[in-house]
Each structure stands twice: as C-alpha cells, then as structure tokens.
Amino acid sequence: MARDVDRLAGWVRDAGGIAHRRAAENAGFGVAVRRAAVRCGAVERVRCDWLATDSAPADLLTAARNAGSLTCVSAARHRGWWMPEDVPDGIHLRLEPHGASPISDVTAHWTERIAPAPGFGLIESVEDTLAHLAVCLPPENAQVVWNSALQTEQITPEAIRRVRWRSERARMCAEHASDQSDSGLETIVAIRLSVWGVPMRQQVVLLGRPVDLLIGERLVVQIDGFAHHSSSSQRSKDVAFDAQLVLNGYTVLRFTYTQVLHDWDTVERTIARAIAAGAHRAA
Template identity: 80%
Template sequence: MAREVTRLVEWVDKSGGLAHRRAAEDAGFPLAARRAAVRGGDLRRVKRDWLATAAAPADLLTAAENSGSLTCVSAARRRGWWMPEDAPDDIHIRLDPHASSPTSAVTAHWTHRIAPAPGFGLLDSVEDTLAHIAQCLPPESAQIVWNSALKIEKLTPSAVRRVRWPSRQARHCADRASDQSDSGLETILVVRLSGWGIPMRQQVVLLGRPVDLLIGERLVVQTDGFAHHSTSAQRGKDVAFDAQLVLNGYTVLRFTYAQVVHDWDAVERTIARAIAAGAHLAS
C-alpha cells in the first residue's frame, strides 16, 4: 500500500497539486490508497471530491474549498489573458445561485453557467469568464481583456457574437470584439481612438511586416510591450523597420508600455497632432 500511496501523491503533484477523485479512479488508484494517503497526511481531502498536495495552487484550492469555479479576472490570469494593471487581484469564483456562502475571502459571482466548464469544473469556461469580466471591470478594461482572450483562445468575433450573453455589458463587449490585437497595448489604442471617426486598421502588412495600427493611409502607430521588445537586438530591428517605413513615405509613432498605460494624455495628444498635420493622408 505504501508504494501505491507514493505513486498517488506523485500523480497528484504532476496533475498540478490538485486532482478530482474521479480522475484518480480513472487513473487506477483505488479507494484504499486514497484513504491511506489522506490518513497519513500525504494528501489533503478538499470537499470530499478533491485531493490536494502542498503544491496545490492557492487560487484553484480556494475554488475547490468553496465548491465553485475560478472565474472572472482570476480565470483570465490563469489562462494568460492580458490584464490591466488596475484589475482586482483578489480571487473570483463562480457559485451556483443557491449555493452556500463562501468560507474564504473571495469575490463571488452567483450565476448559472453559460457553457459547461472544462474537466471537473474548477476553472470556468471561456464564455463564463468573459461574461463575468464584462460586468466586473470598467467597459474599457473589459474590452481590452476580451480582445486579448479572442487572440489567445483563437476565437473569432463572429463566434463570440453568436453566444447568448446574459448581460448588456457582455453583449456590448461582443459587438466590439476584435481578434486583431497582438497585445493589450494595441487594444488600448484601438478602443480609445475608435471614436475619432478616422479609418484605422490593425496588423496591416507594410514592407513585408505587420504594423500595430495604421491610421488613414500613412500614419503608423507602433507599441513596445514588455515581452515582445525585451532585447536590444529586437529593438534594433524595430528601429530599422521604422526607418524603412519613413523612407517609404509613412509617418511612424512608436510608444512604450509606460507611455500608453501611464501617460495616455501625451500619447493621445501626439497622435492627434500628427492627424492635424495630415500625416494620415496619402500624399
């Protein structure tokens, strides 16, 4: 039995530190081994259905302890979606409307599911996560996260518009959803500038490379994010590409992450001045 317990604990660790009892059954671990592991302190039983080791992630463990699903900003972070700096950092879980109150300090979303959750339901579906984000974050921040989700989850705008969203906020995000942004910075640009009434296109290929945003015919706006421009070699390539664009008649404005996120007024004013000078118009 000791050998079986050791194998079980190793398997739960490889499963991320948290595993459902049915998954353990399917993997061939008998009830006796599971009980022995819990009795010996090698595993912790969570709400009857979950087995946890010391390596269990705190957010998923909290969801299991409350018989809920990780959702909203918590699920978005776990899925790797781009998140605004001012987004809430507490744990958000979805609970059924008539479920017991949570026993932990969490933000609870009391809703019926839009779509079945993957696996054993500890992480909310993409659709439910988006629906909660639409109601929990300010409209602009919600749209940024939505657009990031479309890119990462390989969803099309038409697909999300077919979902039967339960709230006006979610339907608004779906109507404006785009899968063209390579980063949250691009989405910030598009969302904030879209009301200007000037044609804007994302990821247009110019001189063999896509640009972040093309305003009109000749004004290119590029953004430098943390992950994509972290080396001097990459930075050198970007500067060389900008120079080629300028030599071919384009006006290029490049902004850093800090400028877009923390000094938006200056960014907006710079782009507006370029438009006032006709930089977006074909010569």
C-alpha cells in the first residue's frame, strides 16, 4: 500500500499538484489508496472531489476549496495571455448562480457558463474567461487581453464573433477583436490611434519582414516589447532593418515598452507630428 500511496502522490504532482478524484480513479488509484494517501498526509483532500500535494498552485487550490473555477484575469494569467501591468492581482472565480458564497477573499463571478469548462472545471473555458474579462476590465485593457487570447489560443476573429455573447461589452470586444497584433503593446497602440481615422495596418510585410504598424503608405511605427527586443543581437537587427526602411523611403518611429506604457503623451504627440508633416503619404 505504501508504494501505491507514493505512486499516487507522484502522479498528482505530475498532474500539476492537484487532480480530481475521478481522474485518479481513471488512472488506476482506487478508493483505498486515495484514503490511505490522505490519512498519511501524502495528499490533501479538498472538498471531497480534489486531491492536492504541497506543490499545488495556490489559485487552483482556492478554486477547489470554493467549489469554483478560475476565470477572468486569473484564468487569463494561467493560460499565458498578455496582461497590462496595471491590472490588479487577486483571484477571480466563476461560481454557480445559486451556489454557496466563497469562503476565501476572491472576486466572484456568479454566472451561467457559455461553454463547458475543460477537464474537471478548475479553469473556465476560453469563451467564459473572455466574457468575464469584458465586463471586469476597462474597455482598453479588455480588448488588449482579448487580442492576446486570439493569438495564444489561435482563434480567428470570425470564430470569436460567432459566439453568443451575453453582454454588450463582450459583443463590442468581439467586434473589434484582431489577431494581427504581435504583442499586447501593439494592440494598445493600435487601439489608441484608431480614433484618428487615418488608414493604418498591422503586420504589413515590407522588405521581407513584417512591421508592427504602417500608417498610410510610408509611416512605420515599431514597438519594442519588453521580452522580444531585449537582447543586443535583436536590437542590432532592428536598427539595421530600420535603416533599410529609411533608405527605401519610409519614415520609421520606434518606441519602447516603457514609453508606450508610461509616457504615452509623448508617443502620441510624436506620431501626430509625423502625420502633420505628411510622413505617412507616398512621395
């Protein structure tokens, strides 16, 4: 029995530190082994349905203890979607509309599901996560995370618009959803400049490489993401590409992560001055 208990604890750790009892049963761990593992402290039983080890992520443990599932910003972070840095921390759980009140300090979303949650339901579906983000975050941040989700989950804007969204804010996010941004920073820039009414396109291929944003015919805006442009070799390639664009008649404006997030007024004014000078027009 001790050997089976060790095998069960190892299996739960390999499953991410927390697993549903039915999944353990399907893996061949019967009720006697599960009870023995709980008695000796190899695993913890959480609300009868879950088995957890000391390696279980805190947010998933909170979801299990509250009979809920991660959603909104919590599920988005778990799925690796890009998140603006001003989005506050905290655990967001989806709970049944008539379920018990949470026993932990969480942000509760009392809703019916749009789509079934995958697996045994500790993390909400992509669609439900997006629906909660749309109503929980400011519109710009919500759109940024939506667009990141489309890239990460490889969902087309057309597919996301076919979902029967239940809120006006979710429908607006779906209407403006785009999979063209290479990063969340690009989405922020594109959203903020879209109100100008100047023609602009994302990820247009020029001289064999895509540019982040092409305004009009000749004004290129490049955004240095925090991770993607941090190395010296990548920086050298970017500078060389900028030079080639200039030699071919383009005006290139390159901005950093910090500028976009913390000095937007300067970024906006610089681009506006370039447009005023006609830099976006063909010669």
